[in-house]
Each structure stands twice: as C-alpha cells, then as structure tokens.
Amino acid sequence: FDQECQAHGIEHRLIKPGRPQTNGMVERFNGRISDVLSTRRYVSGEDLEQTLKRYAWLYNHHIPQKALHHQSPIAVMKEWQIKRPELFTKRVVNHTGPDN
Helix, strand or coil, X not given: CHHHHHXXXXXXXXXCCCCHHHHHHHHHHHHXXXXXXXXXXXXXXXXXXXXXXXXXXXXXXXXXXXXXXXECHHHHXXXXXXXXXXXXXXXXXXXXXXCC
C-alpha cells in the first residue's frame, strides 16, 4: 500500500493507536455500517456482501457529506475530474443502481 501511495505521490499518514478521536470520520462511518448491518439477519456471506455493496453505492452516489459541502462523493469526484483531469486514470461515471 505504501509503495502504491508513493508511486502516485500520495502522503500516507497513520494515527496514534488508541486515539479514535483523531480518526472521527472513520469511526463515524464504521458506526453507520454497524447500524446498517444490525437491521437484519443474513442468510449467507453473499447476502451480507450484497448489503455492503448496496450501502457503499448509496453512500457514494446519494448521501451528501458535510465535509464535501453537502454533495455526494461521486458528485465531487466528477467536479475534480473536470478541474484536474491529470489526477484521474479512469473517467468518473454513474453506475446503475444497486437494484437494477
């Protein structure tokens, strides 16, 4: 992972262990996933995997994020791609919905 970050000019920083307040956004996201997973029972690993994929799709495409000025992550990525196309190796596109 560190080699890939270095190859792409990305600074990979770690937080001190045992300090979740430093990593509040990740902790909040993990809590959201925990809430989603606790709403039902799963009959198989595939069932669980599909639920996680659906949630990731909804999160990235439809849930506005305060840190992104109340836009979805995919909307911000599209804006960045227009402004800084050299940062992207693939075109940012909307994929079909989780139930399509």
